[in-house]
Amino acid sequence: MSRVxxxxxxxxxxxxxxxxxxxxKNHPDIGQTTKDKVKRVADELGxxxxxxxxxxxxxxxxxxxxxxxxxxxxxxxxxVRGIEEITRKKGYSLVIxxxxxxxxxxxxxxxxxxxxxxxxxxxxxxxxxxxxDHFQGxxxxxxxxxxxxxxxxxxxxxxxxxxxFNAAFTAVQYLAKRNYQKIGGVFANKNLTITKRRKEGFxxxxxxxxxxxxxxxxxxxxxxxxxKAHFLQLLKQVEKPDAIFIMTxxxxxxxxxxxxxxxxxxxxxxxxxxxxxxYLPYYINPKITFIKHSGYEVGKTAADLLIDLIExxxxxxxxxxxxxxxxxxxxxx
Amino acid sequence: MSRVxxxxxxxxxxxxxxxxxxxxKNHPDIGQTTKDKVKRVADELGxxxxxxxxxxxxxxxxxxxxxxxxxxxxxxxxxVRGIEEITRKKGYSLVIxxxxxxxxxxxxxxxxxxxxxxxxxxxxxxxxxxxxDHFQGxxxxxxxxxxxxxxxxxxxxxxxxxxxFNAAFTAVQYLAKRNYQKIGGVFANKNLTITKRRKEGFxxxxxxxxxxxxxxxxxxxxxxxxxKAHFLQLLKQVEKPDAIFIMTxxxxxxxxxxxxxxxxxxxxxxxxxxxxxxYLPYYINPKITFIKHSGYEVGKTAADLLIDLIExxxxxxxxxxxxxxxxxxxxxx
DNA sequence: ACGGATAGCGCAACCCGTTGCGTAAAATAG
DNA sequence: CTATTTTACGCAACGGGTTGCGCTATCCGT
Numbered sequence: 001m002s003r004v005x006x007x008x009x010x011x012x013x014x015x016x017x018x019x020x021x022x023x024x025k026n027h028p029d030i031g032q033t034t035k036d037k038v039k040r041v042a043d044e045l046g047x048x049x050x051x052x053x054x055x056x057x058x059x060x061x062x063x064x065x066x067x068x069x070x071x072x073x074x075x076x077x078x079x080v081r082g083i084e085e086i087t088r089k090k091g092y093s094l095v096i097x098x099x100x101x102x103x104x105x106x107x108x109x110x111x112x113x114x115x116x117x118x119x120x121x122x123x124x125x126x127x128x129x130x131x132x133d134h135f136q137g138x139x140x141x142x143x144x145x146x147x148x149x150x151x152x153x154x155x156x157x158x159x160x161x162x163x164x165f166n167a168a169f170t171a172v173q174y175l176a177k178r179n180y181q182k183i184g185g186v187f188a189n190k191n192l193t194i195t196k197r198r199k200e201g202f203x204x205x206x207x208x209x210x211x212x213x214x215x216x217x218x219x220x221x222x223x224x225x226x227x228k229a230h231f232l233q234l235l236k237q238v239e240k241p242d243a244i245f246i247m248t249x250x251x252x253x254x255x256x257x258x259x260x261x262x263x264x265x266x267x268x269x270x271x272x273x274x275x276x277x278x279y280l281p282y283y284i285n286p287k288i289t290f291i292k293h294s295g296y297e298v299g300k301t302a303a304d305l306l307i308d309l310i311e312x313x314x315x316x317x318x319x320x321x322x323x324x325x326x327x328x329x330x331x332x333x
Numbered sequence: 334m335s336r337v338x339x340x341x342x343x344x345x346x347x348x349x350x351x352x353x354x355x356x357x358k359n360h361p362d363i364g365q366t367t368k369d370k371v372k373r374v375a376d377e378l379g380x381x382x383x384x385x386x387x388x389x390x391x392x393x394x395x396x397x398x399x400x401x402x403x404x405x406x407x408x409x410x411x412x413v414r415g416i417e418e419i420t421r422k423k424g425y426s427l428v429i430x431x432x433x434x435x436x437x438x439x440x441x442x443x444x445x446x447x448x449x450x451x452x453x454x455x456x457x458x459x460x461x462x463x464x465x466d467h468f469q470g471x472x473x474x475x476x477x478x479x480x481x482x483x484x485x486x487x488x489x490x491x492x493x494x495x496x497x498f499n500a501a502f503t504a505v506q507y508l509a510k511r512n513y514q515k516i517g518g519v520f521a522n523k524n525l526t527i528t529k530r531r532k533e534g535f536x537x538x539x540x541x542x543x544x545x546x547x548x549x550x551x552x553x554x555x556x557x558x559x560x561k562a563h564f565l566q567l568l569k570q571v572e573k574p575d576a577i578f579i580m581t582x583x584x585x586x587x588x589x590x591x592x593x594x595x596x597x598x599x600x601x602x603x604x605x606x607x608x609x610x611x612y613l614p615y616y617i618n619p620k621i622t623f624i625k626h627s628g629y630e631v632g633k634t635a636a637d638l639l640i641d642l643i644e645x646x647x648x649x650x651x652x653x654x655x656x657x658x659x660x661x662x663x664x665x666x
Numbered sequence: 667a668c669g670g671a672t673a674g675c676g677c678a679a680c681c682c683g684t685t686g687c688g689t690a691a692a693a694t695a696g
Numbered sequence: 697c698t699a700t701t702t703t704a705c706g707c708a709a710c711g712g713g714t715t716g717c718g719c720t721a722t723c724c725g726t
Contacts, residue, residue: 051448053712386682
């Protein structure tokens with residue numbers, strides 16, 4: 001059996017489809033008795049509106065696209081949760097796409113989003129993305145785009161991310177105040193904006209506390225394997241850091257494995273502080289002191305901003321939001 | 334500027350919209366010169382098809398709905414990743430909904446899915462869901478539904494999950510073979526099918542190895558807090574288990590925190606084995622021996638099954654797939 | 667009783683790509 | 697040079713809900 005349409009109801013009641021349509025949405029032009037009849041019949045027939053038709057007509061889709069490099073285990077699930085909550089509350093749904101950190105796939109995702117006619121787009125850029133020209137199609141059609149977490153510094157688009165500079169600064173300052181002298185850092189890919197910002201904060205805090213920035217104590221890596229290998233090298237050096245700052249949960253997970261495998265004791269052999277979404281630090285013994293950044297908040301804020309942009313098209317499209325972070329003092333330094 | 338339609342191209346070239354439509358899809362009825370002209374103009378104007386119109390016409394949406402209790406940090410991200418990979422490859426996209434483990438919200442999600450006209454549905458049921466009558470609307474309209482991970486035993490629908498009985502059996506057998514005598518278990522909510530199956534495997538293994546099933550060594554909890562409280566109580570008992578089986582990563586994360594806080598040593602004070610997606614066990618010191626179940630594989634398998642059901646409508650809709658698990662031997666027992 | 671207001675509903679176009687059918691022109695066959 | 701086929705394209709309806717406009721019937725005021 002095919003689905004019940006407004007015309008089916010209309011025929012049954014011998015009224016026009018437009019009357020049924022208006023009756024169902026309590027349009028004042030329709031008499032109460034007609035409204036009642038229509039609603040009763042609609043109910044009996046199990047009618048429900050075909051959103052595809054409505055959206056097509058209104059040139060809306062009530063869908064947001066969400067493009068991520070991948071669904072990780074730390075930050076992104078929380079972020080997606082936050083995004084989904086807000087969008088849902090506002091009557092939108094979320095279509096997710098994974099770009100696998102490939103620029104080419106990111107472009108594919110964009111094409112898909114356009115073909116679905118998404119009403120807005122949330123994007124966490126791939127590490128390969130150097131410019132955002134491929135998003136211009138959306139700007140032309142007045143479809144707002146909000147960049148989240150991984151952004152491009154030069155781009156003048158709306159974006160939401162955490163204040164990585166402050167987070168790193170706070171972390172390193174904490175180490176400095178506890179008299180750690182040889183502070184190292186473990187960072188992601190050097191070229192990413194997110195890495196640069198956090199490293200700037202790292203250096204600034206060292207500087208403020210009169211500590212030297214030692215290049216040899218800082219390692220970078222684009223994958224878990226790279227991080228592990230480089231960190232192991234660092235531990236084998238003659239002169240080792242007495243404390244390390246860690247840029248993300250992913251990196252923390254890698255570093256912890258090496259520390260455990262090497263049988264080192266935290267904080268005795270090496271102190272650790274991390275920027276984290278706040279779960280992993282509690283699984284580790286001792287619990288890792290961290291700078292809390294909330295994927296959930298980032299997601300909610302980004303979704304809110306996107307909805308703002310849709311509801312107030314005149315609003316500046318270049319709003320930048322940097323969310324604050326805070327220290328959670330545990331046992332690792 | 335509004336988006337370019339097939340009629341815009343038609344007007345420009347003084348042909349009919351149908352000619353443009355056919356030209357763009359290489360229909361043999363259209364002459365080569367016309368095809369070339371159409372394609373060139375389409376390109377110049379930046380035309381791309383309006384999927385909303387097409388899908389509406391075909392009564393397809395090329396969307397799958399995915400309803401989850403929530404986006405967790407262990408199993409579900411991997412599962413979503415697997416689902417997304419397969420669906421994407423087959424030309425579908427994924428709309429995700431969170432039911433927050435509420436039956437009412439689950440029903441809301443279903444309504445949304447229907448209104449979007451999803452072509453298929455993947456569902457991980459809430460803990461409140463006792464029957465699946467609210468999915469009957471899909472059955473009537475021949476829209477396939479695949480249940481994933483959290484299922485209802487009685488329901489005769491397609492489903493994909495891991496073989497929880499075997500996983501638990503293997504785990505407990507491993508403990509038994511290593512001469513642990515007092516084996517306890519930490520389980521989720523008693524009423525869930527997923528819990529029942531794993532507990533059956535737990536008991537069966539004890540039975541096979543002539544070990545007693547001790548109710549006092551088994552705890553249940555529906556939340557992290559409950560688990561923590563109950564597990565702490567268990568540790569304070571006079572007679573304590575010498576090894577514990579843990580049913581999920583979420584529970585493992587809670588148990589580990591208590592063990593750390595109590596200053597117990599694994600496996601000396603208590604041995605641990607868990608069913609896990611395979612990340613958390615490596616973050617813990619010592620690394621936790623676990624039964625590997627793959628959210629990624631579950632996701633891929635479920636998506637494959639769903640696509641099968643769409644492409645071969647005659648196929649039995651009641652296919653049950655239980656994925657195998659395997660032991661990963663680490664250092665916790 | 668007459669003019670204007672208002673309530674209540676229908677008509678038809680619209681959104682845009684697709685597709686069955688029809689047809690004129692060109693090509694081929696006989 | 698007809699008769700038939702083939703080529704190449706156009707027409708119009710379809711999908712389903714929405715909406716501006718127009719029309720009729722009733723109601724109210726004077």
